[in-house]
Amino acid sequence: MSDTTTSAEPTAPAKRVLLAAPRGYCAGVDRAVVTVEKALDLYGPPVYVRKQIVHNKHVVTTLEKRGAIFVDETDEVPEGATVIFSAHGVAPSVHQEAQTRRLKTIDATCPLVTKVHREAKRFASDEFDILLIGHEGHEEVVGTSGEAPENITLVQGPEHVDEVEVRDPDKVVWLSQTTLSVDETMETVRRLRERFPNLQDPPSDDICYATQNRQLAVKQMAPKTDLMIVVGSRNSSNSVRLVEVAIEHGARAGHLVDYADEIDESWLDGVATVGVTSGASVPEVLVRDVLDYLARRGYQDVEAVTAAEESLLFALPTDLRRDLKARDGAEATQVRHDAGSLR
Numbered sequence: 001m002s003d004t005t006t007s008a009e010p011t012a013p014a015k016r017v018l019l020a021a022p023r024g025y026c027a028g029v030d031r032a033v034v035t036v037e038k039a040l041d042l043y044g045p046p047v048y049v050r051k052q053i054v055h056n057k058h059v060v061t062t063l064e065k066r067g068a069i070f071v072d073e074t075d076e077v078p079e080g081a082t083v084i085f086s087a088h089g090v091a092p093s094v095h096q097e098a099q100t101r102r103l104k105t106i107d108a109t110c111p112l113v114t115k116v117h118r119e120a121k122r123f124a125s126d127e128f129d130i131l132l133i134g135h136e137g138h139e140e141v142v143g144t145s146g147e148a149p150e151n152i153t154l155v156q157g158p159e160h161v162d163e164v165e166v167r168d169p170d171k172v173v174w175l176s177q178t179t180l181s182v183d184e185t186m187e188t189v190r191r192l193r194e195r196f197p198n199l200q201d202p203p204s205d206d207i208c209y210a211t212q213n214r215q216l217a218v219k220q221m222a223p224k225t226d227l228m229i230v231v232g233s234r235n236s237s238n239s240v241r242l243v244e245v246a247i248e249h250g251a252r253a254g255h256l257v258d259y260a261d262e263i264d265e266s267w268l269d270g271v272a273t274v275g276v277t278s279g280a281s282v283p284e285v286l287v288r289d290v291l292d293y294l295a296r297r298g299y300q301d302v303e304a305v306t307a308a309e310e311s312l313l314f315a316l317p318t319d320l321r322r323d324l325k326a327r328d329g330a331e332a333t334q335v336r337h338d339a340g341s342l343r
């Protein structure tokens with residue numbers, strides 16, 4: 001009688017990629033990047049841009065090569081030249097400075113940031129104390145705060161709630177930066193409401209649809225993911241949040257990379273499932289490079305995880321549309337994902 005028992009080697013789990021959808025460019029970033037591209041085409045280089053048009057290294061260096069000059073403040077722009085304001089928005093004082101220097105301005109502030117500015121102005125004119133949840137020094141927060149500096153107090157997170165002081169606890173509203181963690185912001189609001197039970201909510205979500213959707217996809221993927229790779233730059237708030245959200249929701253590890261060549265081979269040790277996503281300012285070409293990198297290492301099986309469909313598109317800034325229309329006619333004024341675009 002022969003013994004036919006075989007001792008099977010444990011097989012390694014199959015390597016695969018979960019690819020988030022939506023990921024990458026949001027409507028506000030698309031509009032801002034196309035604004036610079038079309039301005040370069042229309043007015044010719046150089047075109048000045050105050051601050052990084054969007055927080056992405058690749059976008060900024062590519063536009064620099066095409067003739068965009070990024071400056072920190074409008075006083076670095078020669079008098080009479082054209083300056084574009086970035087997607088993150090600017091304080092009213094920046095508009096005034098530009099006017100004083102007779103600059104031609106094109107405002108690429110995302111309309112969803114402009115919405116928060118309008119809310120800040122309205123609540124300030126109604127004499128509310130505005131608790132702005134956001135990160136100190138972020139350009140969007142600086143711009144929004146500039147709308148009503150006397151009325152706005154920055155709240156950087158739940159751990160800072162106890163420090164907040166208001167004039168009238170019954171006349172307080174919270175607003176937020178558009179690119180925060182939804183969960184952490186809700187925790188900040190919960191604690192604020194413990195202190196100020198009559199705290200008012202914003203008229204609609206300030207954390208924008210793109211931030212929310214990208215976080216939602218990551219939350220769905222994270223529990224099945226050994227490693228989450230988020231493509232995005234370190235100064236991109238929404239990209240950094242995606243890594244945090246991944247870890248909070250079960251990914252064993254998470255890393256932010258600008259380019260595929262920043263991936264450390266050792267991150268893949270023992271990894272079966274890699275999650276891949278990208279921040280709202282990231283061109284898709286950079287995600288494709290990461291997928292190629294992973295495919296060369298055996299991660300060829302790519303499965304989409306779709307949390308939401310997006311179709312929002314914003315019209316280009318009014319001044320640019322007017323100039324384009326004068327040159328090309330009405331059809332040139334749409335944001336289009338044309339082949340020459342930085343995507």
Ligand code: SF4
Pocket residue numbers: 026027028029087110111112113178179208209210211238280
């Ligand atoms: S992340 Fe949201 S607020 Fe920011 S540019 Fe994109 S759509 Fe606008």
